[in-house]
Amino acid sequence: MSIDTRPASPKQRATPGASRRGRPVRRRRSLGNPVAGIGSLIWLVIVLVPLYTLVSASLMRQDEALNGDPLAIPTDPTLDNYDFVLDSGFLALIGNTAIVAVATVAIVLVLSVPVAYVAVRTRSRLSSLAFRTFLLGVAIPAQAVIVPLYLIIGRMGLYDTLWAIILPTAAFAMPVAVLVLSGTMRDVSEEMYEAMSLDGASPVRMLWQLAVPLSRAGISTVAIFSALQAWNGFLFPLILTQSEEQRVLTLGLFNFMSQFGVNIPAVLAAIVLSVIPIFAVYLVARRALINGLMGVGGK
Amino acid sequence: MSHHTPVAKRHGDGKAAVGNVGRPPVAWAVPGILFFAVFAIFPLVIAVYLSFCEWDGLDSPAFTGLDNWTRLFKDSEFGQAAWLSLLLTTISWVFQTPVALLLGVWAAGRQRSRALLSAIFFIPLLLSTTAIAMLFRALLDPNFGVIQTIGPWLGIDPGVMGSSTGALLVVAFVGGWQFMPFHTLIYQGGARQIPEVLYQAASIDGAGMVRQFFHITLPQLRHTITTSSVLMIVGSLTYFDTVLIMTKGGPGTDTTILPYLMYRTGFQTYDLGYAAAIATALVFVATSISLIMVRLSGFGSMRSTREGM
Numbered sequence: 001m002s003i004d005t006r007p008a009s010p011k012q013r014a015t016p017g018a019s020r021r022g023r024p025v026r027r028r029r030s031l032g033n034p035v036a037g038i039g040s041l042i043w044l045v046i047v048l049v050p051l052y053t054l055v056s057a058s059l060m061r062q063d064e065a066l067n068g069d070p071l072a073i074p075t076d077p078t079l080d081n082y083d084f085v086l087d088s089g090f091l092a093l094i095g096n097t098a099i100v101a102v103a104t105v106a107i108v109l110v111l112s113v114p115v116a117y118v119a120v121r122t123r124s125r126l127s128s129l130a131f132r133t134f135l136l137g138v139a140i141p142a143q144a145v146i147v148p149l150y151l152i153i154g155r156m157g158l159y160d161t162l163w164a165i166i167l168p169t170a171a172f173a174m175p176v177a178v179l180v181l182s183g184t185m186r187d188v189s190e191e192m193y194e195a196m197s198l199d200g201a202s203p204v205r206m207l208w209q210l211a212v213p214l215s216r217a218g219i220s221t222v223a224i225f226s227a228l229q230a231w232n233g234f235l236f237p238l239i240l241t242q243s244e245e246q247r248v249l250t251l252g253l254f255n256f257m258s259q260f261g262v263n264i265p266a267v268l269a270a271i272v273l274s275v276i277p278i279f280a281v282y283l284v285a286r287r288a289l290i291n292g293l294m295g296v297g298g299k
Numbered sequence: 300m301s302h303h304t305p306v307a308k309r310h311g312d313g314k315a316a317v318g319n320v321g322r323p324p325v326a327w328a329v330p331g332i333l334f335f336a337v338f339a340i341f342p343l344v345i346a347v348y349l350s351f352c353e354w355d356g357l358d359s360p361a362f363t364g365l366d367n368w369t370r371l372f373k374d375s376e377f378g379q380a381a382w383l384s385l386l387l388t389t390i391s392w393v394f395q396t397p398v399a400l401l402l403g404v405w406a407a408g409r410q411r412s413r414a415l416l417s418a419i420f421f422i423p424l425l426l427s428t429t430a431i432a433m434l435f436r437a438l439l440d441p442n443f444g445v446i447q448t449i450g451p452w453l454g455i456d457p458g459v460m461g462s463s464t465g466a467l468l469v470v471a472f473v474g475g476w477q478f479m480p481f482h483t484l485i486y487q488g489g490a491r492q493i494p495e496v497l498y499q500a501a502s503i504d505g506a507g508m509v510r511q512f513f514h515i516t517l518p519q520l521r522h523t524i525t526t527s528s529v530l531m532i533v534g535s536l537t538y539f540d541t542v543l544i545m546t547k548g549g550p551g552t553d554t555t556i557l558p559y560l561m562y563r564t565g566f567q568t569y570d571l572g573y574a575a576a577i578a579t580a581l582v583f584v585a586t587s588i589s590l591i592m593v594r595l596s597g598f599g600s601m602r603s604t605r606e607g608m
Contacts, residue, residue: 036405040416043402046476047420053445054434071448111331118328127325130332137339139529139589141537143558144582145342147349147565147575150356152342171338174331197321206321232427234540239566250429254544257433264437271430278425290421290484 058082058268065265081269085256089244090273093252097231098277100165100248104230105223107170108177112222115174116181117207121193131182137175142168142235153240164240165248169233173226180225184218185211220288224281228289231278249274343582349575356569367576377577379552380560383467384536384581387556390471391535392528399479399527403486404516417487420480428477432544435473439545463553466546470554473545474538482527489523490516529592533585557581 049071057065059077119131149168150159158164188211196206212219234250241247247255253270260266282289350367354360371377406417423431438444441457450457459465497515506514539558542548548555548563555563557577565574 036401037410039398039401040405040420043398043479044416044419047423049445049449050434050438050476051422053438057437066443071445107334111334114323114327115331118323118325121323122325124325127328130328133332133340134335136586136589137335139533139586140339140343141533141558141582141585143537143539143561144578144585145339145346147561147571147578148342148345149338150565150571151345151349151354151360152337168338171335174335174339178331193321201321203321203323207323228425232429234427234429250427253427253429253433257436257544262443264440264443267433268437271426271434274430275426282421282425286418286421290417 054268055272057265058272060265062263062265066262081263081265082273084266085270085273088256088259090252090270093247093249094277096162096247097249100162100169100233101227101230103162103166104170104173105226107166108173108226109219109223111170112174112177112181113212113219114207116178116185117211119178119182120185121211131178134175134178138179140172142172146235146239149236150239159240160242160246162241162246165233165236165246166230168236168240169230170226173222173229176225177222180222181215181218184215188214217288217291220285221291224285224289227281228278346575346579346582349572350579352572352575354571354575356571360572363572367573370573371576371580376552376555376560377580380555380557380577381580383554384556384558384584387467387471387538388532388535390468391474392531394471395475395479395482395531396524396528398475399482400486400520400524402479402483403488404490404512404520406483406487407490417483420483422480423477424480426477428540429544431473431477432541435469435476436545439469460546461550463550466550466554470538470541470545471535473541474535478531478534482531485527485530486520486523489520493519525592525595529589532588532592536581536585 053071056072056074058081059079060074061076061078061080064074064076115130115134118127153159153164153168158167192210193206196210201209232250233248234254237246237248237251238254241251253267253274256270257267349360351362351364352360353363353366402420406413406420426434439446439460441447441460444457446455446457446459449455450459456462456465459469493516497519498511501511501515536556537558538556539562542554542556542559543562546554548559558581561574561577561581564577565571
């Protein structure tokens with residue numbers, strides 16, 4: 001979609017029913033709206049009811065949650081459940097998860113940027129083959145390789161370390177990273193490279209001073225996307241770590257569930273706490289994340 | 300081969316003026332490729348090898364030839380798990396595709412409410428599968444959950460998790476609840492790229508909204524539908540966390556889908572060679588479906604992502 005920068009003429013602006021671009025309101029914008037509009041409201045309810053219950057029940061005392069109407073607003077809201085969860089070693093889980101997320105993002109970016117850059121800027125068969133391998137990599141389910149990973153991580157002596165989580169998580173985030181990055185890097189025009197090369201710039205300088213700055217949108221998408229995967233990953237921690245010291249958030253939550261038993265408000269409070277950091281990132285970086293995800297499949 | 304390589308096409312004219320000046324050495328890509336190979340491609344190969352071995356996770360794997368595979372084809376549990384996986388995938392696809400498509404086309408529009416609603420729709424994508432599965436387990440708890448209040452009202456038995464069809468449908472629903480926003484985004488991106496002139500021409504010809512949807516929107520979105528379907532199929536073939544947390548494969552073995560059977564065989568009974576055979580079968584199915592659909596859709600010829608913004 002090209003960006004039209006012409007200012008709308010005063011006459012066009014005054015026309016009722018004209019869009020920002022000065023064309024008549026797009027016909028398709030109302031297409032399917034009666035059906036889809038109602039559908040979207042129904043889906044809104046389906047999304048919101050569980051989320052509402054999550055928050056409201058996490059503020060209830062256990063007996064209220066067990067006896068009362070779960071959809072009611074808590075009569076006597078309390079943060080006791082949150083205190084209880086925080087006292088149960090929750091902060092250590094956050095710490096481990098943050099380490100995993102930061103290390104994953106670092107590895108993904110350091111390794112994927114050059115791959116995407118080479119895929120976009122060279123015409124070698126090898127690089128296009130590599131690019132296609134990464135494309136197919138999107139479809140490799142982690143479950144398919146977990147048995148061999150258990151063997152490999154064990155042989156590397158990394159079993160039950162945070163590295164056991166970081167390395168496979170980073171590898172599995174790479175296909176999407178390469179895809180998104182090569183998409184944004186392809187938009188850097190050939191003329192700019194030519195201009196730089198006439199100035200005698202080296203390939204390193206071109207990457208560092210042209211391709212990377214102009215791909216900031218893609219890079220932030222990749223960073224957020226990989227962080228999200230690391231933060232929410234479950235299978236790798238479940239299989240590749242064991243001890244409490246190496247426990248990450250998802251596994252900790254899972255553990256709380258069996259530990260707290262019927263104390264459902266506490267379990268829900270733990271879930272809310274686990275989401276807060278991600279939610280904060282989302283509020284800051286919503287656009288980058290959504291545009292990136294849209295770009296993954298929007299072709 | 301080359302018709303799938305946009306990279307080669309793009310620079311194919313090879314102007315002598317610039318040539319290879321300033322082009323990065325291919326070697327720059329090697330660390331990334333090696334890393335990906337070690338943790339994703341190479342394990343695929345080892346999984347196939349391990350499927351011919353007996354291995355308890357402690358000693359070295361011992362080669363046993365076709366034992367695991369002959370056992371696999373006779374194993375009724377495997378047959379049931381494969382059937383349940385197929386069923387779950389089909390239910391998920393049938394349930395998610397129309398909803399995501401309609402929501403996505405709707406969200407591509409300019410309604411005022413769109414931005415806010417889209418932001419709310421997005422929230423489930425932020426939650427981990429673990430959190431979502433635990434949340435729904437709590438909601439569907441027959442002693443505590445909202446299901447007691449809402450269930451009868453919607454005609455759902457509060458004991459739905461105890462019934463075999465019910466549990467499978469719940470797993471499909473929870474997966475949809477989580478991933479619907481992702482597919483909606485994909486369709487939103489696709490719908491925004493449909494050329495405006497098509498709709499203008501159609502409305503001049505007097506085509507109504509419904510006709511426009513079926514004759515323009517749907518055909519224009521066919522690649523998007525394929526992309527979304529590949530991701531949806533591969534995704535629902537691997538709803539592992541949801542099953543482990545919500546049903547533990549039960550009631551009985553009624554939600555024991557392939558990945559859960561693999562996990563149970565490999566990491567609870569430590570029969571890792573056989574688990575590798577199950578995993579190999581799983582990846583074979585997933586990649587066959589993906590490859591077929593990639594071929595059909597031309598997913599390999601991805602263009603700029605910025606076009607969609």
